[in-house]
Amino acid sequence: MPSILTRLIGGDLAALTADPLGEFVRRSRLGGVVPLKIGVARGHLVSDPALVRHVLLDNIDNYDKHTPAFDAVRVVLGNGMLTSGGSFWKRQRRISQPAFHGESVHHFAPIMSRLASETADAWSRAAAAGEPVDACTDMMKVTLRIVAETLFGDDLAESAAEVNRVFPVILACLAARVSSPIRPPLWLPTATNWRLRPALQSLNSIVEGLIATKRRRLAVRSGPQGGHRDLLTILMLARDAETGEAMGDAQLRDEVMTLMIAGHETTANALSWLWYLLDRHPDEQERLRAEIIAATGGSAPTVDDLPRLPRLKAVIQETLRLYPPVWMFDRRALGPDDLTGTKVARGDLVIFCPYAIHRLPDLWSDPEAFRPERFEAGREEQKNKFAYLPFSAGPRTCIGNSFAMIESQIIVGTLLSRFRARLADPAPITPRPRVTLRTSRPVTLRLEQAPLA
Numbered sequence: 001m002p003s004i005l006t007r008l009i010g011g012d013l014a015a016l017t018a019d020p021l022g023e024f025v026r027r028s029r030l031g032g033v034v035p036l037k038i039g040v041a042r043g044h045l046v047s048d049p050a051l052v053r054h055v056l057l058d059n060i061d062n063y064d065k066h067t068p069a070f071d072a073v074r075v076v077l078g079n080g081m082l083t084s085g086g087s088f089w090k091r092q093r094r095i096s097q098p099a100f101h102g103e104s105v106h107h108f109a110p111i112m113s114r115l116a117s118e119t120a121d122a123w124s125r126a127a128a129a130g131e132p133v134d135a136c137t138d139m140m141k142v143t144l145r146i147v148a149e150t151l152f153g154d155d156l157a158e159s160a161a162e163v164n165r166v167f168p169v170i171l172a173c174l175a176a177r178v179s180s181p182i183r184p185p186l187w188l189p190t191a192t193n194w195r196l197r198p199a200l201q202s203l204n205s206i207v208e209g210l211i212a213t214k215r216r217r218l219a220v221r222s223g224p225q226g227g228h229r230d231l232l233t234i235l236m237l238a239r240d241a242e243t244g245e246a247m248g249d250a251q252l253r254d255e256v257m258t259l260m261i262a263g264h265e266t267t268a269n270a271l272s273w274l275w276y277l278l279d280r281h282p283d284e285q286e287r288l289r290a291e292i293i294a295a296t297g298g299s300a301p302t303v304d305d306l307p308r309l310p311r312l313k314a315v316i317q318e319t320l321r322l323y324p325p326v327w328m329f330d331r332r333a334l335g336p337d338d339l340t341g342t343k344v345a346r347g348d349l350v351i352f353c354p355y356a357i358h359r360l361p362d363l364w365s366d367p368e369a370f371r372p373e374r375f376e377a378g379r380e381e382q383k384n385k386f387a388y389l390p391f392s393a394g395p396r397t398c399i400g401n402s403f404a405m406i407e408s409q410i411i412v413g414t415l416l417s418r419f420r421a422r423l424a425d426p427a428p429i430t431p432r433p434r435v436t437l438r439t440s441r442p443v444t445l446r447l448e449q450a451p452l453a
């Protein structure tokens with residue numbers, strides 16, 4: 001229900017707030033560039049893949065991220081890779097990129113496997129006690145632990161409980177800021193700021209402490225020992241290939257916050273939807289279990305098994321098509337542009353809604369149907385990179401794409417090698433667009449212990 005403030009701001013905001021997904025799907029089917037009026041801002045909803053490409057790739061330098069949504073999260077993310085722009089962003093991306101290449105991510109796979117197994121053990125105990133599990137909560141927990149251990153290694157151990165406590169508070173406050181038409185500065189004593197400030201202070205001091213510890217340790221050693229590199233060490237040691245510069249502490253803090261926030265709720269969300277879809281398609285669940293047994297003999301798949309699990313990858317990709325966690329994102333024009341006849345003026349917003357683009361009947365046959373085979377090698381539907389945007393596209397595509405895919409395959413593969421999962425309540429679940437695309441209620445699963453090995 002739109003608030004009074006939203007109604008007063010006027011334009012399309014009230015309709016878009018009342019039913020964002022329905023409105024974006026309906027408007028994106030009108031074709032071309034659809035004008036949107038959001039308060040005083042002019043927006044353009046772009047769904048045609050050629051125009052998506054124009055904004056995200058060909059004319060990328062004409063757009064930045066100073067939009068209300070990105071401004072709302074800057075209080076936490078600072079000038080990290082997700083929110084920065086221009087030559088500063090380019091440098092940060094260049095320095096960080098090697099840490100996210102497929103090979104580097106393989107290095108983190110044992111952490112993912114160990115934490116996925118721990119989740120499986122917890123599920124085993126629940127199944128033995130005849131208790132259901134809450135997949136949303138468990139996927140949030142495991143993805144937060146994975147990103148935190150990947151970043152900090154063992155150093156986090158003593159602060160882990162505090163991170164687990166403050167993180168949900170920070171995420172909830174960010175969600176409140178993004179969905180509110182006004183974003184008061186952090187010092188104003190609003191209800192949200194009242195909760196956000198102490199949580200953020202606590203997380204900041206943990207992260208700053210971890211950076212300082214790591215610096216001290218690196219100063220006494222010439223480099224990380226024994227190949228046990230955590231992501232923070234990699235980022236600390238990285239040098240810009242063009243200038244030789246390294247990241248300072250303040251910048252490291254912003255990147256660490258960014259990776260924790262960008263790399264955890266998104267993946268958790270996708271996995272919650274995946275468990276829902278596997279309940280709707282029990283035959284698919286059996287098919288995946290059969291694929292795992294053929295690839296591993298029945299044990300939990302490791303990163304080396306993943307090339308033999310193409311169906312599992314396709315199921316994750318199809319889940320990301322139907323329920324893209326980043327269901328909408330936007331850009332601000334720095335100067336005029338022309339989108340096949342539609343004039344874009346400096347300051348205008350260009351809006352992309354992957355949830356709607358992934359449902360365009362011209363791009364996807366029978367778009368509401370769950371069909372992982374769309375993502376089989378060589379299929380036409382997935383060939384246009386600018387029609388499939390769960391990770392966005394172009395130079396600012398998600399740097400954690402490979403990380404998220406490998407992590408998702410390992411978590412789901414590990415759990416499927418030990419359980420069959422069905423929804424405790426079979427009623428349909430619908431999407432709730434918040435910062436990410438949440439489920440309308442918890443995905444509560446009843447588990448059957450069904451080890452393959």
Ligand code: HEM
Binds near residue numbers: 324
């Ligand atoms: C299924 C999981 C994920 C999804 C759906 C997702 C989606 C996205 C999308 C759509 C963007 C582009 C946003 C924009 O340009 O406006 C993005 C950027 C980003 N993501 Fe992800 N992400 C996921 C997982 C991760 C993970 C695991 C990490 C890190 C460990 C990560 C780190 C980032 C960063 C740092 C950026 C900013 C990149 C830049 O602008 O250069 N993401 N993500």
